[in-house]
Amino acid sequence: MNYSKQREVVLDSLKKNVIHPTAEKLYSIIQIEYPEVSKATLYRNLSQLADAGIIKKIDGLEPSAHFDHNTHPHYHFMCEKCGRVFDISTDVAQNVTEKAEQETGFKITSHEIVFKGLCKDCQE
Amino acid sequence: MNYSKQREVVLDSLKKNVIHPTAEKLYSIIQIEYPEVSKATLYRNLSQLADAGIIKKIDGLEPSAHFDHNTHPHYHFMCEKCGRVFDISTDVAQNVTEKAEQETGFKITSHEIVFKGLCKDCQE
């Protein structure tokens, strides 16, 4: 991957926005300061960065993909009221890969847990 | 929900096809025997049945949604080679909801785990 100003902007903006934004959300954020980044470039760079393991695409949050600059293992929680996405520690489900491999005989390379419900703020 | 022949066909076809088909896959299956079921009706009924809790939409298997007639709690595994989706017992991750609620203070109403890797057949 060669350097490009636009890719730098995409990655920096994702790092600055810990809200696990969707591509569209990130696009609108970037537009404010860097209107020179096109939508095609944004999508292109999001997949490239994800392929390179520099960012992570969060599955399970359809209809549109969310992205996370934190590639350390962790799970996610999405509040069904405010829509915000929070990180959940892997502590909540230990050795799941091992257990699932034992139980099935499958070779598991990745897994993802998505919780849904109400965040603290929205419970009130 | 009133009765309709088409809805019956959709539900029966999903029950007969344990492969966790996508909407499009199910459409092509249904077309063979019941060409009178339109795509709009299929999509409409899939969401209605899912809203009613009669079937379940499996998230995390983008880009298109998969459906499951088994609404009992269980997880999923998708083989990255053959694309098949298998059920995984909830044994592999016990008390995750409780643990996550304790850790975060969020009210969790649902969660989903999707594993990816190679199924038994594809490991050879």
Added chain:
DNA sequence: CTCAACTTGATAATCATTCTCATTTTAAAC
């Protein structure tokens, strides 16, 4: 049987994303 609510098929519309391609930028080699 009647009638309002529900459902349908056909198709248009929408949304998210990917693709195309001519132009521009990057960076390694000279």
Added chain:
DNA sequence: GTTTAAAATGAGAATGATTATCAAGTTGAG
């Protein structure tokens, strides 16, 4: 610093999945 091939870009077209629209047909309680 010039050359050059590979990489990256912007604009917009194209695609795929899904949802919306709406006139016409179906269902079921009274």
